[in-house]
Amino acid sequence: MNPLDLDIITASKQIDDRDLSPVDLVEACLDRVDRVKETNAFITVNADEARAVARACTDLIAAGYRIGPLHGIPIALKDNVGVAGQLTTAGSAVLADHRPTYDATVVRKLRAAGAIIIGKTNMHEFAWGGTSANPHYGSVKSPWDLSRMPGGSSGGSGVAVATGAGMAAVGTDTGGSVRLPSSLNGITGLRPTIGRVSNYGVIPLAWTMDTVGPMARSAQDCAILLDAFAGHDPNDPGSSTAPTEHYSAAVRHPSVAGLRIGLIDDYSLTHVQPSVGAAVEQALRTLLEQGAVQTAVQVPDIEGNISAQLTIEAAEPSTYHQRTLREQPQNYGDDVRLLLQTGELLPAVHYLQAQRYRAMLRTQMLAALERVDVIVCPTLPFTATPLGETTVEIDAGVPEDMLAAIMQFTGLPSLTGLPAMSVPCGFDDAGLPIGLQLIGRPFAEASLLRVAAAFQNATDFHRRQPPFPAV
Incomplete structure (x- = not known):
């Protein structure tokens, strides 16, 4: 069996039993990275380092040392996640030569767990966009159809996982940048x-x-x-001290018996392409057949969420980039430069009103989540669009702005700070993946993972592989 067809649990056990070598697994991933170059999924490939770490992992196992389930597992990193001494561009020419002097906390923890960093993945420039159309390093392409976009901004990470170029990947999510490419690439993202x-x-x-x-x-x-x-980090002032859970234990024997599933009235199944609506409704039936209970909930002021999301996501990046935008505007792509310039024109009152609305919406979402265990909707209201499109038709014949349409469902948990994940739940008539979004209570990641695992035990959408590359 091709080791790239294995999940991490199985690969980890085979490594532990010495039936699979980290060296062979890394070589298989590097070969796959090379075979999927046409997707532009990677900006940097750390082949020499990955091979050296794989040999070290193998030596440790031979000496009787086993770090944990990620020991010897190749992982891809989105290129806005800093690695000491390694190129970290955030998908921009502005940082074309940027090499951090320290590891991001998530990298330090992954390395401590025995993971092998296989490379840095392509992305929408500075994560400010949902298509991964990148003018500097080439647009990322969907392995399900190379003429279509893979979502973003973590598009390269989504493609890396879907194609087996990484056993898993790290992404970042602001308005949906983990969930969008997870949905469009047929993988799972939290x-x-x-x-x-x-x-x-x-x-x-x-x-x-x-x-x-x-x-x-x-x-x-x-x-x-x-x-x-996961867990508190004193280096990050926004890091929570809320205790973590043993997430792997939560998914070992998942069940949704008695689970209360919430559908938001006039929202959860509204304004979606027919294939998306049908797939989500079938996913709901699958969960109900396993003992879940469906309940309608209300979020009275939900309609303003996209506007507030776009306001905040315009103002805050413009603050961060203000100086660089003046010093080297030519090094930004046209779309990102325009978004950053627009953000500087927003009145302070608009940003503050968006934050006030955000607090109110969070209160309403928490009230809804007192009545149910999880809220369900599509991850995206549409499937992958052709490369380069700036509009999308959700209702036939009615073009809509791509950025706003992308955030229709993913913006809700982003704005309210809630956990959410995308789970593969079907395909449209063209064979393009569709994602189911699960939204939970604060710090209820274990509950979301349990629901997703129960659904995946009953379905095989997450096991299907894209046609590119042919294997």
């Missing part, structure tokens, strides 16, 4: 509660909504990554 995972050493987009998140083929694999890097 946005943790704000503060659950340290952002120290990660190049920011909008700091009040940014979070690092795991991306993998399954909920079980995401749980293993979250076990490795």
